[in-house]
Amino acid sequence: MTDATNARIGVMFDRDWAPESLPGFAREAEALGVDDLWVVEDLGWNGGVSAAAVALGATERLRVGIGIAPAPLRSPALLAMELATLARVFPGRLVAGIGHGVREWMESVGVAPRSPLTLLEETITSVRALLRGERVELDGREVRLDGVRLVHPPVQVPPVVAGVVRPRSLELSGRVADGTLIAEGHGPQDLANTRALTAKGGAGSDHTLTVLAFACVGDDPDDVARTLHPHTEGHGGWLGRPQEDVFTVSGTAAEAVGHIGELAAAGADTVVLRIVGEEPLRQLADVLDALGRRSGR
Template identity: 40%
Template sequence: MIFQPWSAPERLREAALAAERAGLDEFWVWEDCFKESGIASIVAALSVTERLRVGVGILPMPLRNVALLAMEAALIERLFPGRPRFGLGHGVLDWMGQAGARVASPLTLMREYVPALRRLLAGEEVTVSGRYVNLDRVKLDWPPAAPVRILGAAEGPKTTALVGEVADGIVLTGGWSAGMVRDSVARATQARSDAGIDGPFDVAVFLMADFGDGAAERMETEFDAWRMTGERRYAAAGSVEQVAATVREVFEAGATSVLLQSRTNLDDLEGFAANAGEVARLLR
């Protein structure tokens, strides 16, 4: 499940504990400007849980120097081995502009940033001179003991193909139908094949969800709030069994992780976690 930054930060730890009690595999946090820090949130959730994998999606690359993020990710992985997951993206361009961090070519930034980050986390000494990423003999003193997988968020076809080339996986945010997921996975994996890249490719999908009577009607209001149209008005709604059926469709389309995203005004996060846990049990 996802903890959205519309909920107060004080609720983060109890939501993470509820997700772990419910038997969920993963719990993701967001970094939307200017709400809650993704790095602080992931550390807080990891520190109060024992087995839950915790992801952050997405960290906007323009806001963080790549050497700084490498230090942060390395430390978090060393403290909580095998449990953190990191998703990177362009960031909402208007927000990046507000923060004085907007770049003229987000694709160029991703092409430079993600490979540099992965090399740093692999313990390499990195020197690069790019349009946006410039490093002079940077090497982590405390690299992770095991590889850290880096996922890239994508919507458009160019970014999707680029993520396939440079990252270990892709993050598809809310409003992606099973068919759209299938198309994106095909595009990313084809780009990997064209680049001669082997190995597993993670596909994390944010799936909007609501449980109980009237869930479909409530989700229509949620779609309107997110200004979603056409095929993007896609969600899992209804009974636990109905939600599980939609989740299964997304897995069959190529997802390796499905993160249930509640309505933005939902107050009962513990109840949502319990229902999500029931969905997980049906699918195992």
């Protein structure tokens, strides 16, 4: 992809927003014409599967992504059951993201694995097989499944994507997942590296790349910078890079579309906006207008 107009555009329902506002937000986002809505599962905030169910039930066509279910918190069998239920009721509208989870958070609830890479591989492999209706026998290092099979596997199997950052995890994603979900702050150069690492792991041309991006859209550059600052500062620390190197989709609507185009040119199939600041739906509408993709309301 080389054109922002060809990329799928998604919006994140931020973890800090009250869960009871999710149905209305999802309906409004769908009415604006966005392609995806992504929900978050971070320890102490919202449950990803339940949030996805709320968003799917409130809308008619939106694709809903779970970004991401931490593998240590989830039995692969239970996770596959939950995903299968959603995929049966809402066929073709679910993307399941699975990741390592934040190590400190996993330790705080006593589920930190011996080998995060092994756990993620065994979880994704098992979940995908169960969703395909297979009987799974696995006596792995982290996961044990003794002849488990879903009674109601989905007719349309949802894609399972790995939400990962580090090089070995990206290679793993290319080997075992349907796609890769990249965290906020990663720019075009990072995406080129991501594509190379997933390809090294064995990803084919059908391996999708979904990119989360902080977004702030407005005509006052100083106001946009002030609004973004606390988010990019903290995220820069997490990524281990200077704050000014944290990539965002920001500026005027036209500038934001240009940044989306940069990500699409670097290989992003879907760009998910994590909108910060006031009136997130207005900001989303401005981007969709600039893309020429806003629906009539």
